[in-house]
Amino acid sequence: DAGITQSPRHKVTETGTPVTLRCHQTENHRYMYWYRQDPGHGLRLIHYSYGVKDTDKGEVSDGYSVSRSKTEDFLLTLESATSSQTSVYFCATQQINSGANVLTFGAGSRLTVL
Amino acid sequence: KQEVTQIPAALSVPEGENLVLNCSFTDSAIYNLQWFRQDPGKGLTSLLLIQSSQREQTSGRLNASLDKSSGRSTLYIAASQPGDSATYLCADRSSNTGKLIFGQGTTLQVKP
Numbered sequence: 001d002a003g004i005t006q007s008p009r010h011k012v013t014e015t016g017t018p019v020t021l022r023c024h025q026t027e028n029h030r031y032m033y034w035y036r037q038d039p040g041h042g043l044r045l046i047h048y049s050y051g052v053k054d055t056d057k058g059e060v061s062d063g064y065s066v067s068r069s070k071t072e073d074f075l076l077t078l079e080s081a082t083s084s085q086t087s088v089y090f091c092a093t094q095q096i097n098s099g100a101n102v103l104t105f106g107a108g109s110r111l112t113v114l
Numbered sequence: 115k116q117e118v119t120q121i122p123a124a125l126s127v128p129e130g131e132n133l134v135l136n137c138s139f140t141d142s143a144i145y146n147l148q149w150f151r152q153d154p155g156k157g158l159t160s161l162l163l164i165q166s167s168q169r170e171q172t173s174g175r176l177n178a179s180l181d182k183s184s185g186r187s188t189l190y191i192a193a194s195q196p197g198d199s200a201t202y203l204c205a206d207r208s209s210n211t212g213k214l215i216f217g218q219g220t221t222l223q224v225k226p
Contacts, residue, residue, distance in 0.1 A: 031212070033214060035216075040218075041218070042203070042216055042217065042218035042219055043158075043203065043205075043216040044216075045213060045214065045215065045216075048212070048213065048214075050212055056212075056213075058213065059215075090157060090158070092158075092214075094207075094214070102148070102160050102163050103148055103150075103160060103163075103205065103207075103214060104160065105150075105157045105158040105159075105160075106157060107156075107157045108156075108157050
């Protein structure tokens with residue numbers, strides 16, 4: 001997980017509260033992704049970014065928003081958390097060029113919404 | 115729609131066996147395909163990445179192949195060991211959308 005830091009690593013919150021997860025990278029990678037992982041569903045793409053202020057929706061974007069004001073930070077916000085958003089959230093980065101396309105993951109953030 | 119399928123969902127083998135994990139994808143404009151390993155409660159670790167122009171990649175006892183025409187990739191594990199027990203996931207990155215879509219993974223158990 002070198003170069004990617006997710007915070008917080010664990011969070012318990014109540015339904016209806018806003019939550020922001022942060023992904024910080026030191027690799028200067030252009031692409032950043034937010035995934036959630038749930039039993040029976042695997043990893044599903046929430047949002048991704050292909051540059052500063054350039055973001056797009058993934059498969060399961062409803063209820064989530066993202067922001068990328070600088071290369072190193074990608075924020076995932078749950079405006080009003082629901083129990084269905086209890087999950088493990090993974091951030092990943094990728095540099096798309098001829099030499100380094102490997103997708104690198106953070107350690108994950110476990111979110112519980114009561 | 116870009117979809118990735120991994121069959122079987124779970125696999126149990128005795129130690130020492132050679133085995134193949136399968137990954138099927140619908141993307142006709144694949145940019146690359148990556149295989150990952152995930153241990154319980156942990157993040158994902160990249161194992162091998164195959165560019166669309168390549169046919170295979172090797173790392174130690176692992177060999178991954180890519181057949182774009184049939185929409186398939188395989189991960190071959192030689193001489194399996196109990197330490198290989200984990201969930202293996204493949205992911206397809208599309209040239210058209212830039213999205214990276216994962217299969218649901220195959221959970222491998224290697225019995226001593």
